[in-house]
Amino acid sequence: MSRITDAFKNGKAFIPFITCGDPDLDTTAAAVRAMAENGADIIELGIPFSDPTAEGPVIQEANVRALSVGTTTDKIFQLVRTLRADVKIPLVFMTYANVVFSYGADKFFAACKDMQIDGIIIPDLPYEERDEFLPACRKYGVELISMIAPTSEERIDMIAKEAEGFIYIVSSLGVTGTRGQITTDISAIVERIRAVTDTPCAVGFGISTPEQAEKFAALSDGAIVGSAVIKILDKYGKDAPEHIAAYVKEMKQAVNSASERTGKIN
Amino acid sequence: MSNSKGKFGIYGGRYIPETLMNAVNELQEAYLHYKDEAQFNEELTALLNDYAGRPSRLYYAKKTTEELGGAKIYLKREDLNHTGAHKINNVLGQALLAKKMGKTRLIAETGAGQHGVATATAAALMGMECVVFMGEQDTKRQALNVYKMRLLGAKVVAVTSGTATLKDAVSEAMREWTNRIDDTHYCLGSVMGPHPFPTIVRDFQAVISKEIKQQIMQKEGRLPDAVIACVGGGSNAIGSFYHFINDSSVRLIGCEAAGKGADTPLTAATVTTGSVGIFHGMKSYFCQDRYGQIAPVYSISAGLDYPGVGPEHAYLHDIGRAEYVPITDEQAVRAFEYLSRTEGIIPAIESAHALAYAFELAPKMGRDKIIIVTLSGRGDKDCAAIARYRGEEIYE
Numbered sequence: 001m002s003r004i005t006d007a008f009k010n011g012k013a014f015i016p017f018i019t020c021g022d023p024d025l026d027t028t029a030a031a032v033r034a035m036a037e038n039g040a041d042i043i044e045l046g047i048p049f050s051d052p053t054a055e056g057p058v059i060q061e062a063n064v065r066a067l068s069v070g071t072t073t074d075k076i077f078q079l080v081r082t083l084r085a086d087v088k089i090p091l092v093f094m095t096y097a098n099v100v101f102s103y104g105a106d107k108f109f110a111a112c113k114d115m116q117i118d119g120i121i122i123p124d125l126p127y128e129e130r131d132e133f134l135p136a137c138r139k140y141g142v143e144l145i146s147m148i149a150p151t152s153e154e155r156i157d158m159i160a161k162e163a164e165g166f167i168y169i170v171s172s173l174g175v176t177g178t179r180g181q182i183t184t185d186i187s188a189i190v191e192r193i194r195a196v197t198d199t200p201c202a203v204g205f206g207i208s209t210p211e212q213a214e215k216f217a218a219l220s221d222g223a224i225v226g227s228a229v230i231k232i233l234d235k236y237g238k239d240a241p242e243h244i245a246a247y248v249k250e251m252k253q254a255v256n257s258a259s260e261r262t263g264k265i266n
Numbered sequence: 267m268s269n270s271k272g273k274f275g276i277y278g279g280r281y282i283p284e285t286l287m288n289a290v291n292e293l294q295e296a297y298l299h300y301k302d303e304a305q306f307n308e309e310l311t312a313l314l315n316d317y318a319g320r321p322s323r324l325y326y327a328k329k330t331t332e333e334l335g336g337a338k339i340y341l342k343r344e345d346l347n348h349t350g351a352h353k354i355n356n357v358l359g360q361a362l363l364a365k366k367m368g369k370t371r372l373i374a375e376t377g378a379g380q381h382g383v384a385t386a387t388a389a390a391l392m393g394m395e396c397v398v399f400m401g402e403q404d405t406k407r408q409a410l411n412v413y414k415m416r417l418l419g420a421k422v423v424a425v426t427s428g429t430a431t432l433k434d435a436v437s438e439a440m441r442e443w444t445n446r447i448d449d450t451h452y453c454l455g456s457v458m459g460p461h462p463f464p465t466i467v468r469d470f471q472a473v474i475s476k477e478i479k480q481q482i483m484q485k486e487g488r489l490p491d492a493v494i495a496c497v498g499g500g501s502n503a504i505g506s507f508y509h510f511i512n513d514s515s516v517r518l519i520g521c522e523a524a525g526k527g528a529d530t531p532l533t534a535a536t537v538t539t540g541s542v543g544i545f546h547g548m549k550s551y552f553c554q555d556r557y558g559q560i561a562p563v564y565s566i567s568a569g570l571d572y573p574g575v576g577p578e579h580a581y582l583h584d585i586g587r588a589e590y591v592p593i594t595d596e597q598a599v600r601a602f603e604y605l606s607r608t609e610g611i612i613p614a615i616e617s618a619h620a621l622a623y624a625f626e627l628a629p630k631m632g633r634d635k636i637i638i639v640t641l642s643g644r645g646d647k648d649c650a651a652i653a654r655y656r657g658e659e660i661y662e
Contacts, residue, residue: 050559051428051545053437054283054444060427073557097281097544102558124281124544128271132281132544149285151447159284170285174445 003090003118004042004143004165008200011259013041013166013222014213014252015202016229016244017094019062020045021071025079027238031229034245036087039252041222042166043087044121047076047095054123056177058227061234073103080115092119092145092165097132105136112142119143119165127159148193148201149173150184160193167193167201169220177227179206186219210254217258225251272461275584277577280460282547285444293451294462296367301469306366313358314473317391318348320355322474324481324638330608336628337491337635341611342478344502344642351614351643352471352502353384357453359470361388364451371395371450375439377404377432377498378568378616379411380643381455386420388453396420399438401431404568411647429562432572436546456499457576460547464576471505478638479509486636492517492627495640496619497590498534498570500579502642507588517589519627520579521619523565524592534563536575537583537590545573550580566595566655569616569643597622599655602645614643615652 007013016035020028028045035043048066052059080091093112100108100122112120120142125132130144137144143165148156150173160167169189171182186203193201203216204224213223232247233240272278280290300306314320323343331339344352361372372389374396376382382398389396398415402424405412415422428434436459443452457464457471475493482490493510495503497520510516526532528539536551543552545560553561553573563573582588598615601622606612613621617640624639631637645652653660 051433051437053440053546056441057427064428067559096558098552098554098558098560100558101544101549102541102554102556123283124547126280126282126284126287128287129279129281132279147284149283149287151285151288153288155284155287170283173285173447175441 002143002165004092005200007041007090008166008221012217012255013202014039014248014255015042015044015222015224016040016248017044017046017224017226018229019048019059019066020076020079021048021066021069022062022230022233023065023237024069025071025075027233027240029079029083030241031233031244032083032087034241035248036089038245038249040089040248042090042092044092044094044224045076045080047073047093047099049096049099052096054175056175056227058230059176062230073099077111077115080117084116090118092121093117094121097122097124100133105133109136109140109142113140117142119145121145121147121168123147127155148189156189156192157196160197160199163197163199165199166221167199168224169201169203171203171205171207171216176205178208182206182212186216190220210250213251214254214258217255218262223255272465274578274581277549277580278461278464279549280547281544281549282460283444286447289443289447290460290462292367296363297462297466300363300366306362310359310362313362314355318354318358319346320473321477322346324478324485326485327609330605331628333608334625334628336633337631337637339624339628340482340636340638342474342506342638342640344474344640345613345617345644349380349384349387350646351380351384352474352505353381353455354387355473355505356455356467356470356501357381357384357388360451360453360466361392361394364453365392365394367451369449369451372453373397373399373439373442373450374453374455375399375432375435376455377435377571378647379404379408379415380569382420382422383411383414383418385453386415386418389420390418397423397442399423399425399435399442401429401435402426403430404432407568407651408647432568433560440546456501457504457578458499458546458548458574464548464578467501468504468508468578471501472508474502474505474640475507475509478506482636482638489513489516490636490638491515491631492519492637494519494521494620494624494637496521496570496616496642497575497579498523498572498616499574500576502640504576504578506640511587518582518587519623520588520590521593521623522590523567523570523619524594525564525566527594528592532564534565534571534573535592536573537579538592548577550577551575566598566651567615567619569614570619591623593619593622595655599652601625602648602652611641612645612649613641614645615648617642
């Protein structure tokens with residue numbers, strides 16, 4: 001059974017993202033533990049890329065900071081192996097196609113299996129190009145997470161039918177980053193997805209406040225938060241983990257209220 | 267040359283965020299609809315001829331040929347096009363297509379500013395809004411082109427992310443496109459990016475080789491022995507090669523910017539020094555480290571200062587149909603000076619990379635052989651930089 005899908009069984013899921021190596025890998029380790037202990041259901045571990053074209057300024061800068069201190073894919077693999085001694089929730093990588101491709105897809109996903117990485121999100125790998133990595137993902141039991149955007153429209157059925165793990169609903173046009181308002185009709189997208197699959201779906205891009213998390217978790221099966229976590233790291237540096245702990249706790253509570261409100265309780 | 271998924275062998279494809287997929291699919295549909303439509307082609311030909319000044323001349327560089335004492339050298343004068351480079355061929359095509367698709371706004375990336383100026387020009391002509399993304403470093407190196415774009419009514423955004431050069435301008439234009447798709451067409455400037463751009467841009471630039479073929483048959487009654495062009499993303503090169511790809515007797519040679527040398531880190535010679543990767547929507551060759559991080563590249567030419575190359579070039583390289591050679595700053599500058607002195611033609615520093623190799627090759631070939639060099643652009647924009655390179659400070 002999919003450990004990722006299971007993470008949605010006991011209510012709405014809260015899914016934070018962190019760029020590994022920002023400001024250093026020790027801080028990443030402490031932050032991941034803080035997130036896991038305070039209610040994160042799945043954690044997205046970003047492997048930095050020099051030119052992240054789907055990211056807004058906040059995550060772009062986190063990528064620059066991580067690479068500037070010498071963070072590499074191999075060092076991140078080491079980190080995950082260490083974390084897996086005590087972090088038991090599903091972990092998924094988030095990175096760009098070139099990072100996986102240049103490592104060698106087979107070698108990359110074999111390592112993922114070895115360190116119990118459950119899935120991967122590749123924002124520049126649309127449905128039409130998924131065969132680039134899907135065979136290696138299947139071979140090593142790593143779920144390739146699909147994304148659906150406000151512009152997907154008639155593509156939704158095709159993507160959702162073959163989705164595994166969870167479906168990442170991109171809340172808005174544009175790149176990652178906190179937003180005051182999200183105007184996309186998320187309910188309509190979720191409805192269309194649910195017509196063809198039971199795979200859970202979570203909303204990301206632009207969510208930063210507990211109010212937004214509650215709202216979008218209520219409309220779907222969970223909320224994904226990236227830039228807001230990175231802002232805490234940028235502000236507090238090595239002292240960020242305790243602040244991230246408090247933030248994740250608050251956000252998970254907001255997501256739990258959504259579970260209660262919609263009758264999907266633990 | 268490409269299949270329906272936009273692959274050239276293993277290269278090309280559509281490695282872009284889901285948000286853009288419907289936009290590129292729509293573009294592909296529109297392109298397939300219009301590319302053979304009589305009305306569209308009439309309008310485009312009228313624009314190319316009456317507005318941009320096509321066909322461009324094929325000029326026999328007699329003095330150069332005699333001085334070098336080898337193969338006859340012909341110059342395909344894309345520098346004489348309106349806006350001073352081959353870029354206008356593609357831009358008029360894409361702007362017309364965008365207009366037919368109901369788009370009212372063009373966005374573009376630019377390195378040296380030539381593609382930006384061409385896009386701003388087409389936008390002015392067709393009454394469209396225009397925003398050009400340009401690396402902050404390049405806005406300083408090419409201040410005159412920034413002014414020209416503004417004069418033409420475009421907004422110029424100085425990109426500060428990453429290395430603040432061409433690759434970052436492409437990234438920022440892609441980000442902007444995901445942000446505003448409905449009314450906006452991304453007018454990509456080279457044979458790169460996601461399918462269908464490498465095919466569309468190639469087709470619009472293929473007019474270069476179509477004309478060369480007719481002109482050389484008229485002048486010499488036979489095909490040339492070599493066609494030489496500079497390669498950054500590779501649009502003037504693929505345009506120069508395209509109608510000769512099936513003529514196996516014609517050598518196709520792309521000249522990459524080696525910067526300080528292909529064996530130094532200060533280079534942009536992608537095919538020579540790079541490896542296969544996936545970036546900016548395509549699988550191709552890229553300058554990168556072993557973890558796939560895109561490498562900073564360098565060339566005296568802001569137009570060749572890009573860490574990748576178009577997927578069709580990667581394919582032509584792999585199948586051995588085209589050759590790619592690295593040319594250093596110094597070689598290019600010498601060719602820039604040589605052509606100015608010998609023919610009274612100041613070439614773009616990008617095009618000077620192709621000239622440098624032609625000047626090397628010509629004396630090694632017999633006098634009965636023919637080389638065609640595509641002079642992709644004019645060199646006015648480069649004079650200040652070349653003067654500085656030679657230790658002379660001049661003010662524009």
